[in-house]
Amino acid sequence: MESLDDVIDDLIADRVIRRHRRTWLILIGVVVVLALIVLATGGWKERQGRAVPTLTVTADTPATVEAGRWEFGFTRSEIVREPKTDYSTAKAELLVYFDIRNIDTEEYQSGTPRQNLLRWVPGNGADLVESSGAYCRGKPGWSIVYGLPPQSCYTKFEIPPDFTADEIEVGILGEKYESDDGLLGADETPYWHNPEATAVVRLRPTVVVKEDKYR
Amino acid sequence: MKLYRPATILVGILFVLIGGLTRLATPEHVFDEQNIMISKGTIGEPLQFGKEASITVVRVKLVKGVLEPTASSSEKPIETDGIFVAVEWQTSRGPEKPDTPIATLTSDSDAVFSPIAMIYSGIEFGAAGFTVSGSIVFEVDPTELQGLTLDVRPQQFWNVLNRKVSVDLGIPSEESAQKLIDNAAEEYVLPRSETRVSS
Known part of the structure; x- marks a missing residue:
């Protein structure tokens, strides 16, 4: 009650x-x-629009970009199409080829560029697409050694199977050699991190159709 | 008189002072890292890694090309503009599982080289009471061979006292480095790691 x-x-x-x-x-x-x-x-x-330079790559003028501890020399790009088969759906990949040199004058350390350092810019305000890292000597994640000549590598971007473009843009980010804030209790030894947009390269992809032997 | 408040403040001040004292007492200039002890040694010496494990460098080879053991006969070895340094090792461990080993090569001028990204290139431990042998390969700038040192550090999540391994690979001068480069083999097939009972 x-x-x-x-x-x-x-x-x-x-x-x-x-x-x-x-x-x-x-x-x-x-x-x-x-x-x-x-x-x-x-x-x-x-x-804000684009605040970094845009470089255009043609057949005989590669674009060289120094970004953090890597020096990229972009050469060409390919759209690789895998047609639909009885067993798999149609697929496509965007391959961007570049020569990469290790210019890490802070640590002189071998390493491989992180996946977020190269990003495909789809345009029209769409989100950037992260790369798959660098494939060098046919292996993913192959270490690039400081002091050795540039190594030719490529990276892959995932694209929709019906993707076509006359020109594509790839953004390059450069890491900075700096430490975290010691005031918050972090270790104050600097290291490579905090990637920042450095440049955009524009490439004209060629279309390659992959033949499937099991078709 | 209430002693509670002044006592609290005193204890606080004491803590601050103790914090400062421990900071003064840390042997910053003695060790590079305060929580890592270093087992230093040369080729052929079993060196303590972590608490109960040990790593021995058996031999070091300089090679120009590397192949996986699973490669078919038509496959070409992976080549380099520098040189590959293959470090053959042997490990054993006690009952406690050792931390994951992270290996790098460091030269006299502080260049750091990482192992190549191939499946059979790495350092591992077997079960307790077993000895494992295998190989780890590094891609190296040939001008940096002098004073090359293998560092194997334990990967740790907690900041505890630990022990890493540092092995001098025995390349004292540029002449010896050049001799090694001249005699480098054309190709090296990575061995599969082998396990046997520790003797």
Whole structure:
């Protein structure tokens, strides 16, 4: 059985809530309207456009980009198509070929470029697509040694099977040799991280259709 | 009189002081890393790794090309513009499972070389009481061969006292390095690792 106290409490609570209900409703309404306005005017994030140089690669002028501890020399690109077979769906890959040299004058250490250092720029505001790292000497993740001449490698990007383009763009990011913030208790020895956009190269891909021997 | 508050403040100050003292007492200039002891040695010496494991470098070979043991006869060896240094090793361990070994080569001028990305190139441990032998191959700049040292450090998630291995590969001078390069074999087939009972 409900006591009188409970009943009075309910009554007061009801009054208080009701008294402010209109204010709350107006406030929520304003927030919703503001969100709609921001969305309609192109989102909260300011679009700055491209702040790094764009280099064009043609058949006889490769583009050289120094980014962090790597020096890339982009040469050509390919769209490799694998037609549909009885056993598999159609597939396509975007291959970008480059010569890579280790210019790590901080640590002189062998290594392989991370997957997020090369990104395909699909354009039209779509998200960038990370690469698959570098395939050198036919092996993924092959270490590039400091002091040795450039090594020709390629990287792969996943593309939709019906993808076509006259020109593609690949963004190159360079890591910085710096330490984390010691104030937060992190170790203050510097290391290669914090990749930053360095350049964009524009390539004209050739289309290669892979023959399937089991067709 | 209430002693609670001044006592709290005193204990706080004491903690700060102790923190500063331990900082002063750390032998920063004695070790590169405070929690890693180093087993230094040469080829043929069993060196303690971690708590109970040991690593021995059996021999070192310089080669110009590397092949997987699974390669078919028509496959060409992977070549390099530098030189490959193949380090053949033997490991054994005690009951406790050793940490994953991470191997690098360091030259006199502090260049660091990593092992090549091939399946049979690596250092591993067998079961307790068994000795494993195998090979790990590094791609190296031929001008950096002098004073080459193999470092095998344990991969650790917790900052505990541990022990790494540092082996001098016995290339004292540039002449000896050149001699090794001149005598480098054309190809090297990575051996499959072999396990036998520790004697």
